[in-house]
Amino acid sequence: MNRIAVLTSGGDAPGMNAAIRAVVRKSIYHQIDIYGIYRGYQGLIEDDIKELKVHSVADIIQRGGTVLSTARSEEFRSKEGQQKAIKNLSNRGIEGLIVIGGDGSFRGSMELAKQGIKVIGIPGTIDNDIPGTDQTIGFDTAVNTVISLIDKIRDTASSHDRTFVVEVMGRHAGDIAVRAGLAGGAESIVIPEAAYNFEDISARLKKGYSRGKKHSIIIVAEGVGSGEMVAEKIKKHTGLDTRVTVLGHVQRGGTPTAYDRWLASLMGAKAVDLLLESQSGLMVGIVNQQIVGIPFTQAFTERPKLDLDAYELSKILSI
Structure with a gap:
């Protein structure tokens, strides 16, 4: 394999840039031409592709977001859109593709793999909702962001003797809520x-x-319902002064933690290795501290595993 490309798709996650950096420099180390596809699958359809050099990824490991940008692409869901994407890869002689993203991004990757493109996925999503890997890129940073904000909210909650409902991301997964709730000393955690x-x-x-708590x-x-809804019901049942804070997209931004930079670097390098081995249709994952290749089909058929033991422990520790 002489020429590969990398793109980021779906929601951004801290650590994506570290993964891009690893893919680019590992490829160049092996004397492979590496191309960056801008704006995800939409950029692939529109041929928004540029060759990347060592200096192209200088000074990005500490930056949140993605230097390749990301976008949703309805056009790519169609066979016509996929054919445009494949034609652009073929015209440029690109033999392999690395996709950094979540479940929707991987489903797009699988469609390309079915049509003969060698594709490897890297799980980048703050929700940590991809089956087959113990953790996804961006999750650790998002949890630390939430904990930092909880600490600040607790200061004002204590000053005013209030109950605060904090709504965090997690449409279908409660990982952020459980990890941040346990580490932040929350009194209750509500998850899907x-x-x-x-x-x-x-x-x-x-x-x-x-017993005197202030x-x-x-x-x-967020998958359970709005923070406003929960606050209204709590106020109705208790009569307590209850306020709501919706953290929103602030959870996606910021400097990635050391762990996310480390994980992204290992996963990016492994993705290149898998392409060099002529592998395809695999996602890179971390399982028991080992970086491994996992079939996309496993990620699609299994359910994400939430740490329910930590959820139950949070109830015990918050008595």
């Missing part, structure tokens, strides 16, 4: 994967205030 009732949450709040923090994953 576990049953909950407002009577229990309210009883826990009342118990805390009865504030409480409730973490809600």
Whole structure:
């Protein structure tokens, strides 16, 4: 293999730039021409492709977001869009493609693989909702961002004797809520994967205030419902002064943690190795601290595994 390309797709995640850097420099080390595709699959359809050199990825390992930019592409969902993408790869002599993104990005990759393009995926999403890998790029940074903000909210909650509902990202996965909730000392965590009732949450709040607590923090994953809805029900059951903070897209930004930079670098290098071995239709993952290749089909058929033990422990520690 003499020429490969890399793109980022879907939502951005801190650490994507570190993965891009690793792909580019590992390719150049092996004397492979490496191309960057800008704006994801839409850029691939529009032939927005440039050759990358060693200096192209200088000073990006510490930056959040993605220097290749990212975009959603409805056109790529069609066979016509996919054929345009394949034609552009063929015209440039690109033999392999590395896609950094989440579940939707990998499904697009699988369509290209079915049509003969050698494709390797790298899981980059703050939600940590990709089956087959213990962790995705961006998750650790997002959790640390949330914890930092929870600490700040707790200061004002304590000053005003208030209960705060903090809504975090996680449309279908409660990983951010559980990890940040346990590490941030939240009184309750509400996630899509576990049953909950407002009577229990309210009883826990009342118990805390009865022993002199001045504030409480409730973490809600967005997939459960809005923070406003949860706050209204808590206020109705308890009568407590309850406020809401929606953290939103701030969770996606910021300097990636050391762990995310480390993980992204290992995954980016492994993706190049897999292409050099003529592998295709695989996602790079970390399993028991080992960087491995995992079939896309496994990522599509299994369910993400949430650490429910940590979720239950959070209840014990917040008594």
